[in-house]
Amino acid sequence: MFDEEYYKQVYNVDDFNKLSSHWWSNYFYSKLVYRYCANKGGNMLELGCGSGGILRRLEKYFNTFGIEVSDYALSKARQQCKNTKFFLFDIEEGLTRKFADNYFDVILARYLFEHLKNPEKVIKDCSLILKKGGILIFSVPNTSFLLKRFKGQEWQGIRDKTHISVNAPQDWIRDIEASGLKIMKIFSDGCWDIPYFKTVPKILQYPFILPTIFEVLTAIPFIPQRFGENLISICYK
Numbered sequence: 001m002f003d004e005e006y007y008k009q010v011y012n013v014d015d016f017n018k019l020s021s022h023w024w025s026n027y028f029y030s031k032l033v034y035r036y037c038a039n040k041g042g043n044m045l046e047l048g049c050g051s052g053g054i055l056r057r058l059e060k061y062f063n064t065f066g067i068e069v070s071d072y073a074l075s076k077a078r079q080q081c082k083n084t085k086f087f088l089f090d091i092e093e094g095l096t097r098k099f100a101d102n103y104f105d106v107i108l109a110r111y112l113f114e115h116l117k118n119p120e121k122v123i124k125d126c127s128l129i130l131k132k133g134g135i136l137i138f139s140v141p142n143t144s145f146l147l148k149r150f151k152g153q154e155w156q157g158i159r160d161k162t163h164i165s166v167n168a169p170q171d172w173i174r175d176i177e178a179s180g181l182k183i184m185k186i187f188s189d190g191c192w193d194i195p196y197f198k199t200v201p202k203i204l205q206y207p208f209i210l211p212t213i214f215e216v217l218t219a220i221p222f223i224p225q226r227f228g229e230n231l232i233s234i235c236y237k
Contacts, residue, residue, distance in 0.1 A: 021192065024216050026053035028189075029110050029137070031219035033058060036184070036234055037135050042105030045129075047091055047122070048112035052077030052084065059083045062106070067091055067098075092116055095125035102131045109138040111230075113172075114163040120175040127179040130237045136181060142188055142231040143168050150196045156229055169231055181235040187221040188228025 033044065033054075040061050049055055049066030050073045058064055064084040068074040074088055087098060107126050113119035126136050141157030142148075143166060148155050157166050169186070176183055190212030194205040211223050225231060 023053070025110070026057065028216040028219060029108060029139075030054045030057040032137055032221075032232075032234070033106055033108055033135075034061060035219055036137065037062070037106035038133075039105040042131075043103055045099070045104050045107045047107065047109040047126075048115070049073075049077055049086070052080040054108065054110070055084045056080045065104075067095075091122055091125075092118060095122065095129055099129045101128050103129050104134055105131055106135045106137070109136070111139060113138060114140050114157070114165050114167075116165055119165050119167075120178065123175050123181070124179040127181050127237060130181075132237055134237045135184075136235040136237075137233070138235075139189070139230045139232045140172060141166050142225070142228060144226050144231070145188070145229055146226050147191060147196045151193070156193050169225065172231065172233065176233065176235050181237055183233060184236050185221055185232075185234040186225055187232050188223045188225050189230045189232060190215060190223045190228045193229055 037044065042062055043065065044058060044062035045065045045067070046055055047067050049068050052066060055064045055066050055077065059081055064081070065087070066077060066081070066084055067087045067089050068077065069088070069090050071088060074086055077084070078086060089098060107130060109122075109126070113122065116122055123136075130136060141163065143157065148157070153159070157163060173183065173186075191208040192212045194208055195202045196205060196208070212228075215221065215223055221232065221234075
């Protein structure tokens with residue numbers, strides 16, 4: 001399913017084009033990990049690490065680990081990252097099979113849980129393998145996004161047919177709390193998937209992106225939950 005064709009269609013797997021949204025997404029999430037994980041030099045795990053664009057930025061600050069289900073993406077990640085330990089593994093088979101309890105200082109799951117049949121089980125596993133005080137950062141499509149209805153079937157949360165768990169924010173909050181984790185922040189990433197209004201010229205809709213640009217450049221979460229395409233949660237144990 002997640003083969004070369006999928007990654008070339010959905011992502012810029014090479015991650016060297018600074019004009020691509022994928023490059024800036026990697027930049028943003030790596031900054032979030034660095035900012036919110038107090039234990040620099042600790043153990044950091046990325047679930048669904050793709051081609052390794054985030055881990056490449058972080059492996060000089062943490063002991064980095066990456067899990068990926070796609071052999072193609074993992075081959076790209078190994079080319080980019082020289083000091084990261086990688087695992088070709090389906091995380092729904094159980095993270096506790098791979099890692100001991102209380103092992104990681106920070107876990108990142110960007111654009112991942114929506115691909116899983118049982119994301120609540122994986123969130124529980126994340127809680128188990130996190131150290132006390134450890135951080136889980138994850139992002140998922142935001143069903144409460146105010147402009148979602150204007151996109152219809154082209155909304156990014158359902159446009160990718162591999163998204164099988166596009167849940168409501170209250171469901172994600174329930175799963176977090178059931179795992180024993182606590183919520184530090186919930187926010188969004190803004191209106192970046194323009195156009196939203198068919199009758200308005202696209203060029204006039206570009207100002208919608210300005211809050212996203214500021215949030216990405218500063219890595220300061222400030223965009224309210226309902227004002228963005230993705231729901232982003234920072235949790236701690």
